[in-house]
Amino acid sequence: xxxxxxxxxxxxxxxGVVLMVLCFVGIPLQVAGHPAVANDxxxxxxxxxxxxxxxxxxxxxxxxLAVRPTVIMxxxxxxxxxxxxxxxxxxxxxxxxxLAGEAxxxxxxGR
Numbered sequence: 001x002x003x004x005x006x007x008x009x010x011x012x013x014x015x016g017v018v019l020m021v022l023c024f025v026g027i028p029l030q031v032a033g034h035p036a037v038a039n040d041x042x043x044x045x046x047x048x049x050x051x052x053x054x055x056x057x058x059x060x061x062x063x064x065l066a067v068r069p070t071v072i073m074x075x076x077x078x079x080x081x082x083x084x085x086x087x088x089x090x091x092x093x094x095x096x097x098x099l100a101g102e103a104x105x106x107x108x109x110g111r
Contacts, residue, residue: 001062001102005095008059009087011052012076016083018045023080049077063094 022045026038053074060070069090076086 001099004055004059004062005099007055009091011048011055012083012087015045015048015052015077016081016087018048019077019083020080052077052083059095063098065094069094 018041022038022041026041029035030038056073056076057070060073065073072086073090076082
């Protein structure tokens with residue numbers, strides 16, 4: 001479970017950063033007449049978003065999430081800054097309780 005969570009978190013942050021660069025740097029440069037940055041960053045974001053979708057879907061299935069939280073997780077990579085917000089929400093609401101329930105109590109120490 002921890003590996004799935006780590007993959008999801010890394011991809012959420014990477015996808016969010018690249019989407020912010022695309023929206024706040026690439027698009028203004030494209031409007032200013034320099035489309036290369038938006039084209040290149042757009043392609044990178046598209047590839048990373050597909051990887052993010054796979055990892056988010058796998059984590060959602062592992063956590064046995066309902067349809068609504070799963071869809072929110074999957075769509076978070078399409079709105080700038082939303083991946084950061086949704087990642088924190090998913091962590092607090094679903095991941096932390098799942099990891100706490102998965103933790104095994106320490107074995108009693110015998111003499």
